[in-house]
Amino acid sequence: MTKVLLLFLLLSPYLMSDGHIFVYHRFDDTRYPTTNISTKELRKEFNYLKKNGYQVVPLIDIVKKINKNEEVPSKWVAFSIDDGFKSFYTHGLSVFKEYNYPFTIFIAVKYTEKKYKDYVSWKQLKTIAKYGSVEFHSYGHGHFGQMSEKEIKVDMDKGLSLMKKHLNYEPNLFVYPYGEYDDRVTKIIEPYGFKAVFNQNIGAIHGGTCTDGNDIDRSAVVGSNAHDFKLYLKFQELCGVNFQQPIVYPKDKIVKTVEVTLDDKTIQSADIFISNNGWTKVKVSNGKILWNANKKIKLNRIKIGVKVKSKIKLMVLSK
Numbered sequence: 001m002t003k004v005l006l007l008f009l010l011l012s013p014y015l016m017s018d019g020h021i022f023v024y025h026r027f028d029d030t031r032y033p034t035t036n037i038s039t040k041e042l043r044k045e046f047n048y049l050k051k052n053g054y055q056v057v058p059l060i061d062i063v064k065k066i067n068k069n070e071e072v073p074s075k076w077v078a079f080s081i082d083d084g085f086k087s088f089y090t091h092g093l094s095v096f097k098e099y100n101y102p103f104t105i106f107i108a109v110k111y112t113e114k115k116y117k118d119y120v121s122w123k124q125l126k127t128i129a130k131y132g133s134v135e136f137h138s139y140g141h142g143h144f145g146q147m148s149e150k151e152i153k154v155d156m157d158k159g160l161s162l163m164k165k166h167l168n169y170e171p172n173l174f175v176y177p178y179g180e181y182d183d184r185v186t187k188i189i190e191p192y193g194f195k196a197v198f199n200q201n202i203g204a205i206h207g208g209t210c211t212d213g214n215d216i217d218r219s220a221v222v223g224s225n226a227h228d229f230k231l232y233l234k235f236q237e238l239c240g241v242n243f244q245q246p247i248v249y250p251k252d253k254i255v256k257t258v259e260v261t262l263d264d265k266t267i268q269s270a271d272i273f274i275s276n277n278g279w280t281k282v283k284v285s286n287g288k289i290l291w292n293a294n295k296k297i298k299l300n301r302i303k304i305g306v307k308v309k310s311k312i313k314l315m316v317l318s319k
């Protein structure tokens with residue numbers, strides 16, 4: 001899907017950009033190419049930011065802008081690191097320190113608490129916390145979409161109390177495990193009162209009234225893909241988009257109808273993206289897209305997106 005997006009965007013000559021949040025998982029760990037970035041590649045990305053006048057800010061700074069309904073400056077970039085893999089401590093951290101770039105690490109508490117081999121220890125997290133912030137990514141990294149309300153609450157409470165115990169910290173920020181969520185999950189998480197909640201949909205952060213602080217996009221860059229990194233920096237968030245259909249992963253693997261409403265009633269055409277199917281031009285009438293897509297999907301995790309001019313909004317559906 002990245003390639004399709006790439007091609008499509010390279011054809012759009014006037015991309016501006018909003019703020020951006022990137023997510024990494026492992027560093028210099030070639031055993032897991034789909035979640036790994038080499039520190040060589042990371043330096044390439046950081047050099048690009050330096051050279052082009054980007055400002056790397058703590059994630060909370062972007063959150064503050066969003067929560068005050070202020071626009072996020074277009075050269076702002078923030079970094080997040082998910083799960084708490086040890087390779088961040090052994091490989092990634094020194095690069096962030098070298099560039100003096102802030103970061104936020106979101107830990108799945110169980111992996112640290114149970115001393116899983118590939119994950120950071122509480123002691124290492126205390127060191128990490130000197131250079132960046134440590135935030136919350138659940139206790140057990142479960143599929144919240146498939147867990148009961150009680151199971152989710154037990155998981156959340158356990159993780160939060162362990163963070164309090166070991167780090168004496170009450171997290172402000174939360175990332176859904178696997179970036180998976182729906183209305184039900186969102187409502188269960190709401191009472192925890194996080195300042196912001198993040199997903200893993202590729203996208204940009206416009207801020208103002210455009211960005212929902214409980215559903216903030218972050219772009220993952222893996223492998224040797226500084227090219228994607230540069231491309232994502234050009235994304236602009238399409239504001240006022242409501243995905244109405246489909247909202248759950250279609251069991252029969254066919255996306256039948258795509259229904260999207262747009263706040264801007266003057267828009268007459270848009271492009272819809274469905275994983276495995278690329279982009280299709282569709283009509284918009286009175287802010288409404290109703291498209292009988294009937295497109296077959298193959299992946300267990302698909303993206304559906306809408307693009308108007310050079311602005312994009314994507315969402316993810318998982319099986």
Ligand SMILES: [Zn+2]
Pocket residue numbers: 082083137141177178
């Ligand atoms: Zn994760």
